[in-house]
Amino acid sequence: MSGKPVIVFDKVSLYVEGRRFLDRADLVVSEGESLVVAGAGGCGKSFVLRLILGLPGMGRASVRVEGDVVVDGHSILAEPLPALQRRRRNMGSVMSGGGLIENMDVRKNIALPLNYHYGNVMSTAEIEARCDAILGDMELEELALPGRRPVSLNRMERIYVALARALVNQPNILLIDEPTTGVSAAAGERLARFCFYYRPEFPSAPAAMEEMSGRPMTRIITTVELEPYLDFGHRFALLANGKIEEIGDREAVLGSADPNVRELLSRSRKVASPGVDDADSAELPPGGGSCWRRSDSHWCHQGDRVKEGEEGASGRTAQAR
Amino acid sequence: MTALIGPIQGLGAQVCEAFTNAWSLLMFSVDSVAAVARFFSRQGFWAAFRVSLQQVHFTGLEALPFLSLLSLLIGFTVIVQSLPQLQGMGAHGLIGKILVISIVRELGPIVTAMIVITRSGTAMAAEMATNRISGQVEALEAMGIDVFHYLIAPRVIGSMVSLFCMVIYFDVIALVGGFLVASTQLTMPWILYSDYILESLQPLDLYISLSKSILFGFVITLFSCYHGLRAKRAPYEVPMVARSGVIQAMFFVFVSSAVISAVFYWI
Numbered sequence: 001m002s003g004k005p006v007i008v009f010d011k012v013s014l015y016v017e018g019r020r021f022l023d024r025a026d027l028v029v030s031e032g033e034s035l036v037v038a039g040a041g042g043c044g045k046s047f048v049l050r051l052i053l054g055l056p057g058m059g060r061a062s063v064r065v066e067g068d069v070v071v072d073g074h075s076i077l078a079e080p081l082p083a084l085q086r087r088r089r090n091m092g093s094v095m096s097g098g099g100l101i102e103n104m105d106v107r108k109n110i111a112l113p114l115n116y117h118y119g120n121v122m123s124t125a126e127i128e129a130r131c132d133a134i135l136g137d138m139e140l141e142e143l144a145l146p147g148r149r150p151v152s153l154n155r156m157e158r159i160y161v162a163l164a165r166a167l168v169n170q171p172n173i174l175l176i177d178e179p180t181t182g183v184s185a186a187a188g189e190r191l192a193r194f195c196f197y198y199r200p201e202f203p204s205a206p207a208a209m210e211e212m213s214g215r216p217m218t219r220i221i222t223t224v225e226l227e228p229y230l231d232f233g234h235r236f237a238l239l240a241n242g243k244i245e246e247i248g249d250r251e252a253v254l255g256s257a258d259p260n261v262r263e264l265l266s267r268s269r270k271v272a273s274p275g276v277d278d279a280d281s282a283e284l285p286p287g288g289g290s291c292w293r294r295s296d297s298h299w300c301h302q303g304d305r306v307k308e309g310e311e312g313a314s315g316r317t318a319q320a321r
Numbered sequence: 322m323t324a325l326i327g328p329i330q331g332l333g334a335q336v337c338e339a340f341t342n343a344w345s346l347l348m349f350s351v352d353s354v355a356a357v358a359r360f361f362s363r364q365g366f367w368a369a370f371r372v373s374l375q376q377v378h379f380t381g382l383e384a385l386p387f388l389s390l391l392s393l394l395i396g397f398t399v400i401v402q403s404l405p406q407l408q409g410m411g412a413h414g415l416i417g418k419i420l421v422i423s424i425v426r427e428l429g430p431i432v433t434a435m436i437v438i439t440r441s442g443t444a445m446a447a448e449m450a451t452n453r454i455s456g457q458v459e460a461l462e463a464m465g466i467d468v469f470h471y472l473i474a475p476r477v478i479g480s481m482v483s484l485f486c487m488v489i490y491f492d493v494i495a496l497v498g499g500f501l502v503a504s505t506q507l508t509m510p511w512i513l514y515s516d517y518i519l520e521s522l523q524p525l526d527l528y529i530s531l532s533k534s535i536l537f538g539f540v541i542t543l544f545s546c547y548h549g550l551r552a553k554r555a556p557y558e559v560p561m562v563a564r565s566g567v568i569q570a571m572f573f574v575f576v577s578s579a580v581i582s583a584v585f586y587w588i
Binding site: 053055081084085086087088089091093095096097099100101102103112113115116117118119120165 | 364451455459461
């Protein structure tokens with residue numbers, strides 16, 4: 001990827017309640033790039049995403065940040081709150097566990113960013129249509145039943161709903177924290193496809209939203225296991241000892257002799273499961289920007305070998321990806 | 322000497338913590354007032370307005386059955402207690418004065434505030450703490466939503482509106498309760514009873530009573546939300562912050578009520 005840099009960490013050090021999570025870490029993410037940040041549990045991957053959002057701390061924990069985090073050319077840590085809030089509208093985030101609002105049903109959760117930021121320029125019908133379109137693409141229409149609260153969702157459904165909420169106002173930066181942890185291999189692969197490839201399209205958008213929705217989407221996904229993402233990420237980085245070290249692309253990861261990388265690779269969850277052919281999964285092309293397209297009834301990846309008209313028994317598998 | 326230093330250090334630390342907390346509360350109050358001031362002008366108005374309506378529904382409407390019973394019984398009790406004394410002195414005409422002083426000036430705002438603290442204050446503190454602990458507050462921040470504008474200001478406005486209406490409702494029902502006793506014990510007609518009340522009721526009584534209701538609505542929400550959002554990570558903090566919010570809100574309500582009454586009716 002050689003697009004313009006949208007996220008830059010310049011010698012960032014982060015201390016949370018006295019514990020150092022980042023130590024003069026550097027990172028550059030280009031526009032339209034999909035970056036996978038891998039690291040052992042508790043090493044501070046979530047803080048990388050939180051720093052990009054301008055939320056370095058966690059709750060009321062005491063935090064010290066040194067260095068600079070630049071997003072879209074603006075120092076995120078120095079920006080006044082109103083400007084930061086405007087900037088966050090362009091960033092979709094899925095935090096660990098989803099961060100769904102528990103006293104709202106699923107539909108209201110997904111519609112919340114639209115209702116808050118664009119409630120004065122979008123009609124209720126437009127907002128509802130967007131929710132329906134995203135849940136339809138995810139084949140999770142049943143979650144939109146009135147009164148269906150997050151408490152009744154399993155972890156994977158929560159992540160899907162959080163992803164829908166993150167994407168509903170068409171951000172150009174998507175941050176996802178360990179989406180597939182605790183999810184079965186087959187379900188995790190489908191979820192990973194949505195995380196890396198899916199970008200909803202809507203017939204109309206307010207002017208303020210159109211401006212950003214035309215830009216390529218930059219995605220950063222954190223994980224504790226590398227192998228499930230090998231086929232999806234453009235670039236991989238390792239967070240260890242407070243440093244973000246670039247590994248490179250898929251081949252560089254597979255060829256790396258770094259014991260930390262080998263360790264994260266060995267945490268494979270790829271278990272053959274009914275409905276997913278492992279051979280198919282292994283031959284999938286590496287992710288490449290917005291390479292999902294909409295067929296008559298579903299979203300499919302350009303690299304899918306199941307062609308339209310050949311769906312039949314395997315059609316469901318194509319959709320499930 | 323060492324034995325003396327320990328307690329002094331402890332006292333110093335407590336004083337420092339108290340000042341820090343007071344400063345945090347002051348900053349929180351300033352941010353809340355600013356959020357209330359821009360409540361109607363920001364683009365998230367409709368989303369926040371819906372939260373306000375929910376708050377009015379929960380704090381005001383859902384409390385009405387209990388408030389009705391309590392206000393009726395309080396009006397009833399005040400007259401039951403004072404009527405024998407008035408009858409002994411032949412001072413039936415003072416019935417209006419007693420009701421206005423006890424119910425409209427003092428009991429109305431205080432009792433309503435207690436109901437709101439116990440019902441809504443605890444709920445708000447627990448809700449805020451749960452929101453904080455489960456990451457919902459940060460999820461809102463991550464979406465670019467102004468937490469003060471979306472979480473605090475609607476609750477402050479909802480509680481103020483609710484308390485304002487509840488105090489009026491309390492006064493009316495309590496006066497009706499008083500009338501039930503007066504009409505049975507003294508066979509006093511409604512016209513005469515209402516004349517006594519209206520003669521005793523000054524505009525200042527209403528202004529102060531309703532001003533108290535607005536002030537109490539603001540501080541109850543403020544203390545509840547402030548303590549709720551102070552929770553850090555663990556669910557065991559929820560009852561602790563709820564308790565802190567309730568105690569401080571109660572303390573402020575009683576003290577401010579006493580101070581306001583002293584300033585306007587005594588000094």
